[in-house]
Amino acid sequence: MKKSLIALFVAAFCFSSMAQVLVYDFSASFKRLDVKQVTYSYKKADGVVVKNAKMDSPKVVSDKFTGYMVMDACEKCEGAMEESTDNNVVVFYITRSGDKAKNIYRAAGDFSANMFGAKPMLRGQEVVNGDKFTDAAGDFELPLVWGQDNHVGFLGLDNLSADNYLYGQGYGKVSKLTTVEKETITEGDDCDGTTTTVVTNETTCWMVKTLSGSVVGHTEYTGICNDFLFDVCDPETPIMDDWAPLPGTFTLKLNNALTFNKKAIRFETFAEAEEAIFQKLRKGEKYVFAPQHEDSLPEGLEPSQPWGE
Numbered sequence: 536m537k538k539s540l541i542a543l544f545v546a547a548f549c550f551s552s553m554a555q556v557l558v559y560d561f562s563a564s565f566k567r568l569d570v571k572q573v574t575y576s577y578k579k580a581d582g583v584v585v586k587n588a589k590m591d592s593p594k595v596v597s598d599k600f601t602g603y604m605v606m607d608a609c610e611k612c613e614g615a616m617e618e619s620t621d622n623n624v625v626v627f628y629i630t631r632s633g634d635k636a637k638n639i640y641r642a643a644g645d646f647s648a649n650m651f652g653a654k655p656m657l658r659g660q661e662v663v664n665g666d667k668f669t670d671a672a673g674d675f676e677l678p679l680v681w682g683q684d685n686h687v688g689f690l691g692l693d694n695l696s697a698d699n700y701l702y703g704q705g706y707g708k709v710s711k712l713t714t715v716e717k718e719t720i721t722e723g724d725d726c727d728g729t730t731t732t733v734v735t736n737e738t739t740c741w742m743v744k745t746l747s748g749s750v751v752g753h754t755e756y757t758g759i760c761n762d763f764l765f766d767v768c769d770p771e772t773p774i775m776d777d778w779a780p781l782p783g784t785f786t787l788k789l790n791n792a793l794t795f796n797k798k799a800i801r802f803e804t805f806a807e808a809e810e811a812i813f814q815k816l817r818k819g820e821k822y823v824f825a826p827q828h829e830d831s832l833p834e835g836l837e838p839s840q841p842w843g844e
């Protein structure tokens with residue numbers, strides 16, 4: 536799959552060149568390998584007993600990402616997104632429930648989406664019921680690379696996850712924000728005049744409101760004390776530097792409090808949204824780490840590492 540991600544909007548015209556961004560609540564629940572080092576005694580093939588050997592012990596555990604996703608609004612929403620079906624850059628700010636360090640991680644990913652409705656929408660090249668969109672379909676890509684070349688990465692022993700991603704696809708709902716410009720017109724003289732208010736311009740901007748569906752991905756593992764993955768057809772030879780899957784589900788929901796202010800979009804830049812998100816996520820001595828692929832970050836975001844000191 537190409538790096539496609541859930542680019543959340545679909546458009547209508549633009550009423551300004553000023554950029555605006557949207558903020559979404561994001562969560563993903565998944566299964567992963569958890570590898571611990573244990574002390575183990577065993578007998579070798581030649582009969583020699585090895586005592587207190589350090590070995591890797593893997594098991595399947597449940598884990599969860601929780602946080603936010605920020606993306607450009609459509610041009611009709613005064614944003615910079617020209618089309619939602621393209622691979623649009625988004626930024627994830629997430630914590631992992633199984634992370635004992637309780638770090639906040641930032642990663643730039645991709646997002647794509649489109650919308651539809653049950654009512655007929657097109658006859659020839661004429662769009663009918665253009666205000667009856669209800670549903671969304673989208674997909675995203677979250678990189679699992681964190682610039683830490685060691686055995687204690689973001690997902691445990693995933694130090695080989697150089698180009699691995701968590702992919703998500705799902706369905707949801709769309710919502711619209713309508714901006715109405717009015718003008719007051721007075722006709723007649725002071726005694727017999729009438730005042731009428733007329734609508735001079737009305738702009739509707741669409742956005743994805745919710746998405747939910749499935750995620751899949753994988754990370755590559757290498758043992759610290761021994762290799763622990765084996766080929767089903769060759770149980771005598773451990774597989775070095777191989778992968779284990781990350782299956783699960785996700786939800787995205789437009790965060791109204793962080794996205795809007797009196798029915799207008801609140802933040803003009805990723806940096807403004809980032810500051811607000813950082814204040815919400817940070818509790819105690821948490822840190823934010825920039826992703827390894829810093830050139831993927833939207834303009835205005837600094838690749839600092841770590842933040843919050």
